[in-house]
Amino acid sequence: MKKIYVLDTNVLLQDPRAMFSFADNEIVIPAVVLEEIDSKKRYMDEIGRNARYVSRLLDSFREWGHLHQGIMLETGALFRVELNHSSLSKLQKQFTEITNDNRILAVALNLQEEENVSPHPRPVILVSKDALMRVKADALGLIAEDFLSDRVVGEHSHIYSGYHKLQVAPDIIKSYYANRRLPLQTSFPQQRFYPHQFLVMKDECNPSISAIGKVDTEGKNLEMLLADDDPMWGIRARNVQQKMAVELLLREDIPLVTMTGKAGTGKTLLALAAGLLQIEDLQTYKKLLVARPIVPLGKDIGYLPGEKEEKLRPWMQPIYDNLEYLFNTKRSGDLDKILAGMGSIQVEALTYIRGRSIPGQFIIIDEAQNLTKHEVKTILTRVGEGSKIVLMGDPEQIDHPYLDESNNGLTYVVEMFKDQKLAGHIRLEKGERSVLAQLAADLL
Incomplete structure (x- = not known):
């Protein structure tokens, strides 16, 4: 009818x-x-x-x-x-x-x-x-x-996580370690895997024995992780999902990385540490560009005095907090002197990104869950040759009036790019900021 x-x-x-x-x-x-x-x-x-x-x-x-x-x-x-x-x-x-x-x-x-x-x-x-x-x-x-046609997934819990846990026979784990790779079609003929998806295999006879690997670009083989456990600017992965995130952040063959997770799971800190390592130490990229959408939490504070940098400082303070931690600054104003001296780190608002072409840079877009599909398309089409972009945020913390967990720009990118060879995704689950922060994220 x-x-x-x-x-x-x-x-x-x-x-x-x-x-x-x-x-x-x-x-x-x-x-x-x-x-x-x-x-x-x-x-x-x-x-x-x-x-x-x-x-x-x-x-x-x-x-x-x-x-x-x-x-x-x-x-x-x-x-x-x-x-x-x-x-x-x-x-x-x-x-x-x-x-x-x-x-x-x-x-x-x-x-x-x-x-x-x-x-x-x-x-x-x-x-x-x-x-x-x-x-x-x-x-x-x-x-x-409700209008649901703009949703890429039915529920937030169905959003692609970037990894999969499997109970396997002992021989599969032994073969994986011996050959440093595992043919997926013969080992798991009924399973479908996405490029750069992670697998956590546990021995079905002895759960204490496990193995972690990443699906290759073609989705046919499981490969060992390339990233080692050496700290990035003093930051080391504290859990298995963070280890997966580091793998994606440090690989040059994956120019698009998306990370989701609750507050305190380490998204921003890991991305900044990986960016600084590849810019200052490895010199893989020329510049680190960090940007956030200007969406207020609660009542807007209105117009701010000063030049552009002074106006943006309150909005970008979470980025500066993480940079102060990475640079281990002790006094107020030390970070500004360091950034001015380096010249390779740019903290910007997304308001100014339209029309730009950004080649050879490590780009971090924080709070991407507050972006619409059109805005996230505008951002990704700015990425030039030799650049890597990281989109991250928490789909459960959205301040935009017309967005929710299932139709925001970050979720849209995760779902649309999950079967693409140039993209990788991971959902961080364990909070590492503090015991109180993790408890608040779980209970509130």
Whole structure:
């Protein structure tokens, strides 16, 4: 049975091509949604970009017919802008205030009333990213759904982890150590492995015997890790996932590395230590570029005084904290003198990355879970020849209003690149910052 989908404004601001995700059903855009999109199109951020994209897309639809009468999309869906059914009389007892949300609810409710008396009634479904909007719709007897087509995985727990644990026969581990490699197709014929995926094999007869390896580029053999246990600028891997992360960070044949994990698992510190080692000691890259998205936690502090570096300092302080630890600075101002003298470390905001080409650099993007798909695409397309980029963050700590664990830019890259030869991923699980930090990450 075909359905009628009424789209909330936030669906189009999250995915400007959302109307192509509803197969051959009917898609209704209330007129008030156009007003809300118009009010957002002057924003100089991702929301403004999407508002402008939707405006241009709807304008192009006019070539196919009058939008208030309905046009057929390439997916077979009937798309129309609803100018009628806007009466608030059905809602006035429950929601007295005249708001844009209530006007959208009124359209959906009035459409449902009309369908209920038709010979072949169709379900009317309100689609919104706003949880309270869905709650209000449910209270009115409307079917309400979240927009899920922008998610690359169903749940956060299903996100690719970068490693796999297996119980194996003793002979497999012995063969692996003897030959320093293991043919995967003969040893595990029923399993599928991704390039640069890690395997943790445990002896099924004696769990204390184990082996760690990395799947090769072709996904056919398991190979020994190349990275040794020598410290990187005083930092050494403390657990098996950190050891896997070091392997990915130090390999030149893997230009894209993604790392996820809770606060305190060592993502930023490991990435900075690996970058400094390859820039200052090995001279594999010319410069270390560290950037973070400017997304506040809680209420924004507003405009900041000073030059660009002074304005950025509060946002970039987590990076400077880790650099102070790596350089073992004792007094305030010592780190600034060191960085000025080196000249090979650049701490930047992602605001200034558009239009750049960045060759021969080790690039670290922190808090990448606050990036949208479009923003992460913009960043990755800036990477020049001979550069390596590391995207890291915690998908459970998102400050962006329209993102969640399943549709943010970091998760998008992890899932889209997991079967690519140029990319590697690892999820860090054990906190190493302190016992209190690990307990807080687990309990809160």
